[in-house]
Amino acid sequence: MTALVQARDVTYHYPDGTPALDTVAFTVAAGERVALLGPTGAGKSTLLQSLNGLLRPSAGAVLVGGVAVNDETVTAVRRRVGLVFQNPDDQLFLPSLLEDVAFGPLNAGASRAEAATRSHAVLEALGLAAAHDRAAHHLSGGERRLAALATVLVSQPDLLVLDEPSGDLDARSRRRLRDILAERREALLVATHDLEFVRGLCSRALVLVAGKLAWDGALDVLLADRAMMERFGLVA
Numbered sequence: 411m412t413a414l415v416q417a418r419d420v421t422y423h424y425p426d427g428t429p430a431l432d433t434v435a436f437t438v439a440a441g442e443r444v445a446l447l448g449p450t451g452a453g454k455s456t457l458l459q460s461l462n463g464l465l466r467p468s469a470g471a472v473l474v475g476g477v478a479v480n481d482e483t484v485t486a487v488r489r490r491v492g493l494v495f496q497n498p499d500d501q502l503f504l505p506s507l508l509e510d511v512a513f514g515p516l517n518a519g520a521s522r523a524e525a526a527t528r529s530h531a532v533l534e535a536l537g538l539a540a541a542h543d544r545a546a547h548h549l550s551g552g553e554r555r556l557a558a559l560a561t562v563l564v565s566q567p568d569l570l571v572l573d574e575p576s577g578d579l580d581a582r583s584r585r586r587l588r589d590i591l592a593e594r595r596e597a598l599l600v601a602t603h604d605l606e607f608v609r610g611l612c613s614r615a616l617v618l619v620a621g622k623l624a625w626d627g628a629l630d631v632l633l634a635d636r637a638m639m640e641r642f643g644l645v646a
């Protein structure tokens with residue numbers, strides 16, 4: 411079976427020469443739920459951005475559904491790999507939530523009516539229906555985070571990629587977001603420092619340490635291994 415996403419020895423240096431990823435290799439299958447862990451600066455956000463073509467590897471390749479990510483394929487890739495940024499404000503910029511959410515489907519050629527129907531359905535599912543005509547800057551931080559998720563879910567990606575989704579949420583919003591993600595059928599890749607958020611949500615973990623993949627295996631096995639957690643810089 412073709413992997414949904416395949417990272418083939420992905421290496422990345424930022425334009426200023428900073429090394430961020432070093433021959434990172436893994437695959438994600440349809441429907442898998444994967445936590446991406448690692449200390450600050452390990453390369454998690456860089457890796458997530460390489461998966462939907464925002465960054466192109468300096469060496470190695472990313473394949474989505476067996477297709478290499480390049481200038482010709484990147485538009486199709488972004489429909490399959492939906493990236494929710496760490497900062498929701500990077501994803502919300504139109505005068506109303508409904509327009510923000512409808513933007514992707516309209517761009518992909520949906521009619522106004524169809525885009526609106528799908529957007530309303532997603533906003534409803536995330537508990538944001540009543541806020542559909544408000545601008546993102548009139549929402550709370552937690553609502554903005556759900557709204558950013560809505561702009562990605564509406565395009566029905568095969569892989570949902572989330573960068574630090576729980577950071578600024580209170581306990582109740584965090585649980586709400588977790589419950590919403592637990593019910594999704596898409597594959598999930600969640601970069602986080604919040605181990606409690608991914609415990610039980612994800613079954614597999616990837617750990618990056620200084621740009622290298624240091625672990626690819628069961629999340630509960632990793633969490634139960636105190637010595638390994640310390641070695642990877644995952645505990646205080």
Ligand SMILES: Nc1ncnc2c1ncn2[C@@H]1O[C@H](COP(=O)(O)OP(=O)(O)OP(=O)(O)O)[C@@H](O)[C@H]1O
Nearest residue numbers: 424426428429430449450451452453454455456457
């Ligand atoms: N635009 C940039 N230019 C140069 N170096 C960068 C840039 N963005 C990130 N880096 C560097 O690349 C490395 C990986 O950064 P990245 O943001 O991917 O880490 P991270 O694992 O997401 O960290 P965090 O947990 O703090 O979010 C770090 O050394 C970082 O300083």
Ligand SMILES: [Mg+2]
Nearest residue numbers: 454455456573
């Ligand atoms: Mg990051």
